[in-house]
Amino acid sequence: MAATAPVAPAESELDRSGAEDEPRSAEPEEDAGNGQTGPTAGAQQQQHRLAKLPLSRIKALMKADPDVSLASQESVFIIAKATELFVEMIAKDALVYAQQGKRKTLQRKDLDNAIEAIDEFAFLEGTLD
Amino acid sequence: MAERPEDLNLPNAVITRIIKEALPDGVNVSKEARRAISQAASVFVLYATSCANNFAMKAKRKTLNAGDVMSAMEEMEFERFLQPLREALEAYKKGQKGKKEASEQKRKDKEKKSSSTDENDKSRDEEEDEHMDDEQ
Numbered sequence: 001m002a003a004t005a006p007v008a009p010a011e012s013e014l015d016r017s018g019a020e021d022e023p024r025s026a027e028p029e030e031d032a033g034n035g036q037t038g039p040t041a042g043a044q045q046q047q048h049r050l051a052k053l054p055l056s057r058i059k060a061l062m063k064a065d066p067d068v069s070l071a072s073q074e075s076v077f078i079i080a081k082a083t084e085l086f087v088e089m090i091a092k093d094a095l096v097y098a099q100q101g102k103r104k105t106l107q108r109k110d111l112d113n114a115i116e117a118i119d120e121f122a123f124l125e126g127t128l129d
Numbered sequence: 130m131a132e133r134p135e136d137l138n139l140p141n142a143v144i145t146r147i148i149k150e151a152l153p154d155g156v157n158v159s160k161e162a163r164r165a166i167s168q169a170a171s172v173f174v175l176y177a178t179s180c181a182n183n184f185a186m187k188a189k190r191k192t193l194n195a196g197d198v199m200s201a202m203e204e205m206e207f208e209r210f211l212q213p214l215r216e217a218l219e220a221y222k223k224g225q226k227g228k229k230e231a232s233e234q235k236r237k238d239k240e241k242k243s244s245s246t247d248e249n250d251k252s253r254d255e256e257e258d259e260h261m262d263d264e265q
Contacts, residue, residue, distance in 0.1 A: 050217060050220055050221050050224065051217075051221075052143050052146065052147060053139055053140075053143055054139075054140065054143070057137065057139055057140070058139075058174060060137055061137045061171060061174045061175060061178070062174065062178045062193075064137060064175070065175065065178050065179055065182065067179070067182055067186070068178060068182050068193060069191045069192070070191055070192040070193065071178075071192065071193040072192055072193065072194045072195065073225075074194065074195040074218065074221065074222070075181065075193045075194050075195050075197065075198050077195075077217075077218070077221050078195045078198040078199070078214055078217070078218055079174055079177055079178065079181070079198055081213075081214055081217045081218075082173075082177060082198065082202060082207070082210050082214060083139070083170050083173055083174055083177075084147055085207075085210050085213060085214070086169075086170060086173045086207070086210075087144060087147045087148060087151070087166060087169075087170050088147060088148075088150075088151035089151075089209075090166060090169060091147075091148045091151045091152055091158075091166060092151055092152065094162070094166075095152055095156065098156075104155060104156055104157060105156070105157040105158065105159055106148075106152070106156065106157065106158040106159060106162045107159045107161065107162050108159065108161040108162050108165050110162065111162055111165045111166065111169070115169075119206060120205070120206045120207060121169075123172070123173075123176050123205070124169050124172055124173075127168070127169075127172045128165050128168050128169060128172075129164075129165075129168065
């Protein structure tokens with residue numbers, strides 16, 4: 001599957017601030033990908049330079065769908081990446097509401113406002129506790 | 130194992146870090162907001178997967194691939210993600226290729242070593258397992 005789209009230099013709509021390229025210190029918490037030894041674990045550790053979310057957890061979520069039989073490694077990676085972009089996006093969009101309320105702390109209601117106002121977040125309505 | 134898909138949460142530390150890096154310095158995030166974002170992220174994965182899987186099924190494939198995910202992003206109106214995702218995928222593929230070559234090289238090196246002590250690798254199993262220890 002060749003990527004026919006030319007790689008755009010520098011600018012992208014989302015300000016990712018180059019974070020994904022920075023080397024990360026070892027993940028805390030229960031992430032199963034890091035901290036193992038052996039050749040296969042090395043592969044997972046390297047993936048974390050490109051994706052912050054653990055692919056194992058993403059894959060587990062994907063497999064929760066009964067209609068999904070198999071998912072390529074690339075697809076798991078892309079969904080992980082997309083999820084990171086999604087988190088960035090929703091945080092920034094919610095911030096607008098906090099700022100309108102002259103607050104420096106993002107609160108749950110800012111999330112709710114963003115979800116209500118923004119079309120792309122419509123799928124979230126009624127899904128959060 | 131989780132009982133429901135919604136119970137499979139993404140690691141809090143990572144979610145928090147992604148949020149913090151997206152927002153300007155000095156902005157805080159309440160615990161409830163963080164929890165909601167984490168939940169939303171899980172829902173996003175489920176929704177994106179379901180969408181992507183529809184494309185795979187339409188194409189009569191059993192394996193969900195990266196192209197299906199890209200199509201799903203479009204369908205979900207997240208076109209803005211497509212460019213960064215394509216770039217990330219290229220980098221990922223290069224990384225995978227490098228790793229594969231590295232591990233193949235490792236394997237070749239190992240075989241070279243063992244063939245200097247053992248005449249024939251394959252017959253090792255039939256002979257004795259002791260030789261395996263010598264390898265290390």
